[in-house]
Every structure is written in structure tokens, then in C-alpha cells.
Amino acid sequence: MTPSAAPGRASGPDAPGTPPRHRAPGAPPRRLGVVDVGIRVVCYLGSLAALLVVVGLGVAAIVDTGAPRTWGSYTEVSCEGGTIRHGCQSRGTWVSDDGRDRLDDVGLDGSVSDEGSTPAYAMPDAVLGGDDIVHDGAWTWAAWVVPAGLLVAVVVFVLRRAAAFGDLERLSARRRRREDGRGELAGGDGERVEGGNGGPARLSPRRSRPGR
Numbered sequence: 001m002t003p004s005a006a007p008g009r010a011s012g013p014d015a016p017g018t019p020p021r022h023r024a025p026g027a028p029p030r031r032l033g034v035v036d037v038g039i040r041v042v043c044y045l046g047s048l049a050a051l052l053v054v055v056g057l058g059v060a061a062i063v064d065t066g067a068p069r070t071w072g073s074y075t076e077v078s079c080e081g082g083t084i085r086h087g088c089q090s091r092g093t094w095v096s097d098d099g100r101d102r103l104d105d106v107g108l109d110g111s112v113s114d115e116g117s118t119p120a121y122a123m124p125d126a127v128l129g130g131d132d133i134v135h136d137g138a139w140t141w142a143a144w145v146v147p148a149g150l151l152v153a154v155v156v157f158v159l160r161r162a163a164a165f166g167d168l169e170r171l172s173a174r175r176r177r178r179e180d181g182r183g184e185l186a187g188g189d190g191e192r193v194e195g196g197n198g199g200p201a202r203l204s205p206r207r208s209r210p211g212r
Contacts, residue, residue, distance in 0.1 A: 058147035060127040067126045072096035074120040094134045110136030
């Protein structure tokens with residue numbers, strides 16, 4: 001029989017700057033380097049800026065719901081920019097139904113008929129667009145759906161990045177350690193005793209009293 005080799009370590013030490021290949025459950029994650037911190041700062045600050053923009057669009061959409069709408073007729077004069085594949089931006093003239101209001105060189109949020117005109121409403125007091133664009137009513141829902149979709153996209157991106165960076169694991173491990181510490185103080189078989197001369201508190205074992 002050949003002598004069996006002495007059991008060795010399951011894995012050798014990790015190289016400096018590389019994440020550990022094996023980590024015991026509940027063990028604290030590795031410390032972050034300067035590059036790791038910089039990448040996280042750029043990612044999270046960019047996500048925060050995008051989130052503020054999306055929230056601003058949502059607030060503007062909410063405010064615009066109370067803005068007065070004036071219906072009229074829009075007539076296309078030209079179609080600028082764009083390509084055959086993506087279309088162009090319609091520019092034209094809008095006149096209210098009562099003939100009192102007129103907007104020249106405005107854009108259209110929608111499409112015109114074969115005759116080059118369509119009913120549309122104007123919102124001069126709106127935060128988004130104002131008197132620079134009129135709407136045919138077909139895409140009114142987009143003012144709500146687009147900010148909501150962007151908000152979901154930003155949140156999903158942040159969560160995916162946090163999971164890839166290991167930050168969610170760090171938060172979970174920190175919470176578990178905090179809960180374990182509270183459990184040791186609250187559920188131990190001992191009493192919390194203040195140390196003398198201002199020393200730290202300690203746990204002393206309880207002593208059962210003899211029965212009478």
C-alpha cells in the first residue's frame with residue numbers, strides 16, 4: 001500500500017487584486033480598489049442623472065394634463081429632416097376652430113391625411129412643447145408611457161449593475177451581520193451588565209435561584 005498524501009488546502013491563495021474563488025457563506029466580500037470605486041461612482045451618478053431627467057419628464061406630463069386644449073385644424077406646409085425609412089417632421093400652420101388663434105411654423109405630433117391636413121389641438125401653456133407643436137390626439141398616451149418605460153429601464157439597469165458589481169451581496173451580508181449581532185444580544189442566556197468604570201457592556205450568565 002502506498003501512503004496516502006496528507007490532506008492539503010482546497011485551493012491556493014488568490015492573487016492580489018482578484019476576487020476570491022471560494023468564499024464561505026456569510027463571509028464579508030473583498031475590499032474594493034480605487035478603480036472599482038471609480039467605476040461604481042460613474043455608473044451610479046449617471047443613473048441618478050438619468051433618473052432625475054425621467055422624473056422631470058413625468059412631472060411635466062402630469063402638469064400638462066391640466067393645461068387647456070384648443071382644437072383647430074393643422075395644414076402641413078413642409079416635411080423636414082428624416083429619411084425615407086424613418087419619415088420626416090411635419091411643419092405647418094395651425095388655426096383654431098373659432099379662427100382667433102393661429103400658430104405658424106409648428107410641428108405636428110401625429111400624421112396628416114392625404115390632403116395634407118388634420119384636426120389637432122394646441123396647448124400653448126404646456127411645459128412640454130408649448131406653442132412649438134400641436135397634437136392630433138393619437139399619441140397622447142405616449143406622454144405617460146414613455147416616462148414610465150424609461151423609469152423602469154433605469155431601475156432595472158441599476159439593479160443589474162449592482163448585482164454584477166456585487167453590491168447587492170454586500171448589502172445583504174451587512175444586514176445579516178447586523179441582525180446576527182442583535183440576535184446575540186437579545187437571545188443569549190445571559191443578562192446585559194454594564195462594565196465598571198465606564199467599561200463596555202458584557203453578558204453574564206444567569207444563575208437559577210434554589211426553590212423554596
